[in-house]
Structures are given as C-alpha cells and as structure tokens.
Amino acid sequence: MSTPLADRIRPKNLNEIAGQRHLFSEGAVLRNIIESGNIPNLIFYGPSGTGKTTVARIIAASTNKRLHILNGTSASLSDVKDVISEINTIAAPNGLLLYLDEIQYFNKKQQQSLLQYIENGDITLIASTTENPYFYIYSAVLSRSTVFEFKSISQEDAVPGIERAFSIMSEDSGEEYDIEDGVIEYIASSCGGDMRKAANIAELSVLGSERAKENEKRAVTLDTVKQVCTRTAMHYDRQGDEYYDMLSAYQKSMRGSDADAALHYLARILEAGDLISATRRLMVCACEDVGLAYPMIIPIVKSACDIAMQVGLPEARIPLADAVILVCNSPKSNSGEAAIDAALSDVRAGLAGPVPRHLQNKHFDGEDAAVKGQHYKYPHDAPNHWLKQQYLPDSVKDRQYYFYGDNKTEQAAKEYWAKIKK
Numbered sequence: 001m002s003t004p005l006a007d008r009i010r011p012k013n014l015n016e017i018a019g020q021r022h023l024f025s026e027g028a029v030l031r032n033i034i035e036s037g038n039i040p041n042l043i044f045y046g047p048s049g050t051g052k053t054t055v056a057r058i059i060a061a062s063t064n065k066r067l068h069i070l071n072g073t074s075a076s077l078s079d080v081k082d083v084i085s086e087i088n089t090i091a092a093p094n095g096l097l098l099y100l101d102e103i104q105y106f107n108k109k110q111q112q113s114l115l116q117y118i119e120n121g122d123i124t125l126i127a128s129t130t131e132n133p134y135f136y137i138y139s140a141v142l143s144r145s146t147v148f149e150f151k152s153i154s155q156e157d158a159v160p161g162i163e164r165a166f167s168i169m170s171e172d173s174g175e176e177y178d179i180e181d182g183v184i185e186y187i188a189s190s191c192g193g194d195m196r197k198a199a200n201i202a203e204l205s206v207l208g209s210e211r212a213k214e215n216e217k218r219a220v221t222l223d224t225v226k227q228v229c230t231r232t233a234m235h236y237d238r239q240g241d242e243y244y245d246m247l248s249a250y251q252k253s254m255r256g257s258d259a260d261a262a263l264h265y266l267a268r269i270l271e272a273g274d275l276i277s278a279t280r281r282l283m284v285c286a287c288e289d290v291g292l293a294y295p296m297i298i299p300i301v302k303s304a305c306d307i308a309m310q311v312g313l314p315e316a317r318i319p320l321a322d323a324v325i326l327v328c329n330s331p332k333s334n335s336g337e338a339a340i341d342a343a344l345s346d347v348r349a350g351l352a353g354p355v356p357r358h359l360q361n362k363h364f365d366g367e368d369a370a371v372k373g374q375h376y377k378y379p380h381d382a383p384n385h386w387l388k389q390q391y392l393p394d395s396v397k398d399r400q401y402y403f404y405g406d407n408k409t410e411q412a413a414k415e416y417w418a419k420i421k422k
Helices: 029-036 052-062 077-084 108-112 115-120 139-143 155-173 183-190 195-207 222-229 241-255 259-271 275-293 297-311 317-329 335-348 408-421
Strands: 042-045 066-071 096-101 123-129 146-149 177-179 218-220
Touching (some): 029 052, 042 052, 052 096, 077 108, 108 139, 115 139, 155 177, 155 195, 183 195, 183 222, 195 218, 241 259, 241 275, 241 317, 259 275, 259 317, 275 297, 297 317
Parallel strands (some): 042 123, 042 146, 066 096
C-alpha cells in the first residue's frame, strides 16, 4: 500500500487521539467546542506529530462545510484566492473550512488576504504551526482566532498508537509479527513525543526485519528497532523554537548546578552537530553565572572551548563535558552581570554627563576654566595604593552598581577593601 502508515493509523474521532487530555478529555473546552458543531477560527500550536492535522480533519468531517487544505510552505496568494472564489457558490453551500498547515510560512500579505472572510464567517480558519503563534502570526489574524497548544506525546500515551500501527501493518500484509518484549516501549521512548515518527519507526522496523520462513511469524527484534531509531528522535531546527528551547535548557541547567541535565542537553546539541552554540553558551554561563565567585573559571572554560573547536567532533565532547561539569560544580555569582546591567540602565536613561576634569585625557585648561590644573591623584603614591577621589560623573556620583556576592571569593575582597577604605 502506497499510503504512509502514519496516515493509515490516523484517528477518526477524538477518543482515539493520543495524549492531549487537556484538550480532549470529557469536559475539556476544545472538545466541547468541537462537539457543539459551532466551530470558531482556531490556531493549533505545538510540535510535529501531536495530532494538529488529525483534529482539523476530524472537525472538517463533523461539519458540512467544504474543506480546503493548504500548506504554508507551498501555497501562494493565488491558492488563497481560489479558496475565496468558492464563497457563496454551489460548491460550498454551508460555508468553507480552510485548514492552513504551517501558517508561519505565510507572509503578512497572504495572512491579511483572509482577514475579511474569517471575520464575517465566510471562511472558518483552522491553522496549525510548530512555532510560537504570537511571534509568527499576524496580530489581526490572532485577534480573530483562539489558540490551543498541543503538547508532545508522553511515552505512556504513545504505546496504544504504536500497537495499533503494528496491528494495521499485520492486517495489510497478511502476515503475523513476533514483536520482542521492549520493542514498543523503546519506540515510545525514542520517538520524541511525535506519533508520526513513532509510526515511521514501527514501519521501518518491520521492513528492516528478516522475512519469516513458512508458517512462522516475522520477528521484530529490539536490536532492529535500535538501529532504525539512530538519530530519528532529534528535534533541532536551527530556525525554530526548539533550537532556542534546547540552548536555554542547557544554560539554565548549568546555572542550576545540575550536571546531569546540562550533560543531557549538551549531548543533544552535539548530536545535532552544533558545536558553536555549545561552546558559546558555555562561555557565557562561565562569565554570567559563576563569574566572580570563581574568576579563574573564565580562562579555564575558554581554553576548553578552544580545544573543542580545534579538535572538532567527536573528540570535542570531552573538553566540553569537563567544562560543563566544572561550571555546574562551581559556586555561583551573577554580581558582575547585575553590575554592568545597572550601569547600562543609567547610560541608556541619559545619566552620563561629562567625565570629571581630573580624569580627562588633557593636561591644560582654556582661559575660561574656573579652576586651573587637572588635580588627578595617583593611587600608587598612596598607602595601600588607594586614595579617595571621585571617578563617576557628577550626575551619578553616588551610584553603586556592584554589590559583593555572598561567596568566599567576593566576601574576601569585600573584607580587604573595607579595611583599606575605612
């Protein structure tokens, strides 16, 4: 059969949807809306393979509206006009339902072309996107629609769908399968919450298995499934939300001193071949989150990142893992980041002012100068190489940007300077 397995196992009603209990359990808002038959403009947001297209098809089947399906990656403005041309014609006596997949690829003009018709009800729009709709969908379309978020399928929820996939393949081929213990659970844990991917893995696992001898079942082994699953669960679109989610989780895990989580995300980033992002975030974290609590970590991490870039993958994983674990286990302080952010805030607010005369890079005065001479005091001429003088401009002369962190290193510095400056 030429139809992909993922389409053949597609649920026909809401009760067969994998996961999404927050949307389709009894009494859930979206389920109630669908069962009412009065369908508003909807936007479905979530990862691939979580049921967005399936639900749109179920809605279309439950209404008497004429269904059009467009994909934002390939549809043009003329395709939208063709849909609009059917309004109030014999082809669509009960109105039109437009399912627009990957709406984020529609430009502003294409999205605007729908506004009049989705507002007056001539077209009911159901759009889906894998990206944050509040960033990628034109605000006027958003204001006329209701957004529902689809979530990745849990391992538990994926199991019935995978069992159904094997059952359908067995019926279609007329042969029975001997599925080794652990195969279905392994697919469920390796599909990355994507039921389409789970179905594809199941199909490839059967195709990749040896054909059964006469009067025997075809054996689907765990070893075969593991070979099929290699790299199949990676979600890493460098232009999408998941790219930034991965990097964010990587950095936040280091900040939170969770070495296991940080190494997990590092592994996913490296498996996708993104060495540059892995090193960049690591260096940022060393400066931002450890910083003055252990200042020597900055050249250490920089050295580890330099080694990683020079040796490349797969060896780069070793110095990066060492550096990530070091960052996780180090004391934390963001006092440096907080200090520069406070100073930037004043500068951006216009609180700059002229540099004090005694700090300027000139050693003579004009005739109009009220006080002649630079009067700069050289700290190295004073005891302990410090003396009191104003360094900040007059407009912010009493500002304090840096506050000592509560770690041993900064507290030692605080104690030292308290003795010197008192």
